[in-house]
Amino acid sequence: MSSATSGSPRIDDALVARLRDDLTTSGFTVTEVSELLGPLAGAALAREQTLPARRVALAVDSPVATLVRLFTLGDPVDVAEVERALPTLRVSGAVALGLVAEEGDAVVARVDVRPYAADDRSWWVASDLAELATGRPVLDDHVLGVGGASTTLAAWTVRNPVRRALDIGTGSGVQALHLGEHAESITVTDLSARALAFARFNALLNEVTWDVRQGSMLDPIAGERFDLVVSNPPFVITPRSGEIPLFEYRDGGRAGDAVVADLVRGLGEHLEPGGVAQLLGNWEIPAGTTWTERVSSWLDGTGLDAWVVQREVQDPAEYAETWARDGGHHPGTADFDAMYAAWLDDFASRDVESIGFGIITLHRPAVEREPFLDLMDVRTPVATPMGEAVRVGLEARVWLAEHSDDEVLDRVWSAPQDVTEERHTRPGSADPSVIVARQGGGLGRVIPLTTVTAAYLSVADGELTPRQAVGAIAGILDLDAAEVEREVVTFIRDAAKDGLLV
Numbered sequence: 001m002s003s004a005t006s007g008s009p010r011i012d013d014a015l016v017a018r019l020r021d022d023l024t025t026s027g028f029t030v031t032e033v034s035e036l037l038g039p040l041a042g043a044a045l046a047r048e049q050t051l052p053a054r055r056v057a058l059a060v061d062s063p064v065a066t067l068v069r070l071f072t073l074g075d076p077v078d079v080a081e082v083e084r085a086l087p088t089l090r091v092s093g094a095v096a097l098g099l100v101a102e103e104g105d106a107v108v109a110r111v112d113v114r115p116y117a118a119d120d121r122s123w124w125v126a127s128d129l130a131e132l133a134t135g136r137p138v139l140d141d142h143v144l145g146v147g148g149a150s151t152t153l154a155a156w157t158v159r160n161p162v163r164r165a166l167d168i169g170t171g172s173g174v175q176a177l178h179l180g181e182h183a184e185s186i187t188v189t190d191l192s193a194r195a196l197a198f199a200r201f202n203a204l205l206n207e208v209t210w211d212v213r214q215g216s217m218l219d220p221i222a223g224e225r226f227d228l229v230v231s232n233p234p235f236v237i238t239p240r241s242g243e244i245p246l247f248e249y250r251d252g253g254r255a256g257d258a259v260v261a262d263l264v265r266g267l268g269e270h271l272e273p274g275g276v277a278q279l280l281g282n283w284e285i286p287a288g289t290t291w292t293e294r295v296s297s298w299l300d301g302t303g304l305d306a307w308v309v310q311r312e313v314q315d316p317a318e319y320a321e322t323w324a325r326d327g328g329h330h331p332g333t334a335d336f337d338a339m340y341a342a343w344l345d346d347f348a349s350r351d352v353e354s355i356g357f358g359i360i361t362l363h364r365p366a367v368e369r370e371p372f373l374d375l376m377d378v379r380t381p382v383a384t385p386m387g388e389a390v391r392v393g394l395e396a397r398v399w400l401a402e403h404s405d406d407e408v409l410d411r412v413w414s415a416p417q418d419v420t421e422e423r424h425t426r427p428g429s430a431d432p433s434v435i436v437a438r439q440g441g442g443l444g445r446v447i448p449l450t451t452v453t454a455a456y457l458s459v460a461d462g463e464l465t466p467r468q469a470v471g472a473i474a475g476i477l478d479l480d481a482a483e484v485e486r487e488v489v490t491f492i493r494d495a496a497k498d499g500l501l502v
């Protein structure tokens, strides 16, 4: 375990260039690290168990193994080994950058540096050392590396080419690295000066340029508009009573779910017409209310389209356990129990029965119209990444909001390849009792079909308009054409918004 305290990296163009060269030469990539660790140690490390990874890395004499021991596991590493893994930066350069410190004959990491890969791109991300490297709870000003929430937001982000993008609460800049693939200019903000030191360092290390601004939430971008805003905000609901450390990385300084509510309410004026904002959030669900009431109340009067997917619901006890553990506290300790009790008291004070988590996608309509509001509870597995499905779904929702039922009926629709029909029949029965359309990708939606909608779906192959199909279906089933039309339009609107008809 490292005994070094956390620092933040220093900016020095020449030294960072040497670091980049050395990490490249040493092959410090996600693929190489995975190959070194193998599935067992890799999976154990993901569960924060370091022993298998330490055994593997100690048994191999390679620069990648040295860098894993140094930066990921937080182990003291022999000076000579570090000199070999960072041959041009050398230990002296790494010390000058604030990445490591010398302790006797050993070198210990002061920050975490690790490779990160997604969407066929690969980067390095420097952040504070994780609890598994330091062996103690993280500090209040901890700067996160790439976590589960980071990858969730990145996976759900629509990757259309855009002119101006903004990342609110950038931390070490993970979302901004992704934005670099499809945004012409990128602004990043954070309240924390330490986080911004990491963001600047990571931008330099990965040879990208960001407009870096310090300030709270929307303050640093007053009067400005963007085409795409992403935010993994400090959304964790934290009692203000003092028992729980107010970690900068997860606590936005407000009671309850006010941080996310305020962000949703305030984002509209920072979006260009047609602009999109995507953020993660928690919402409180007080007794006798629903999550949809809670979240839709945030949207009232904003004029924004909103598509919110609730992915998880926890009761107050589950929530307290999750976030007490996240800060490095363990069940059975007095600290853990004090925090647990504080969370339960805090939720009880607002009569909160459960807490929802999900992804909020906001869109500023480009034309004058009623905004749409779509709140979906999807707790089953979805495609990874989801960005393309969100792009298709957002475009479809906008089109449907801007077109009449007549226009829906006169458009040719077809079911994509990943949509299948399932018929469930009771033993001995000739007719199916349940028919569903199942989506293989995207949100994995399953839509129950009636005889009418099943008949329409079977001819939705890109040739007939629904209006043409409706006449034939009504004739064959001996039904009123106007009623069939209504049923088909309702079905198309529901199926098309999630890409079961395109």
Ligand SMILES: C[S@@+](CC[C@H](N)C(=O)[O-])C[C@H]1O[C@@H](n2cnc3c(N)ncnc32)[C@H](O)[C@@H]1O
Pocket: 144, 145, 146, 147, 149, 150, 153, 168, 169, 170, 171, 172, 173, 174, 175, 189, 190, 191, 192, 195, 215, 216, 217, 232, 233, 234, 235, 248, 249, 250, 251, 252, 253
């Ligand atoms: C959950 S982390 C997200 C980090 C990174 N964007 C990611 O996706 O992993 C939230 C970030 O918000 C920052 N933050 C906390 N309070 C803030 C505030 N009031 N205004 C802006 N940023 C804040 C924290 O310093 C932290 O970097």
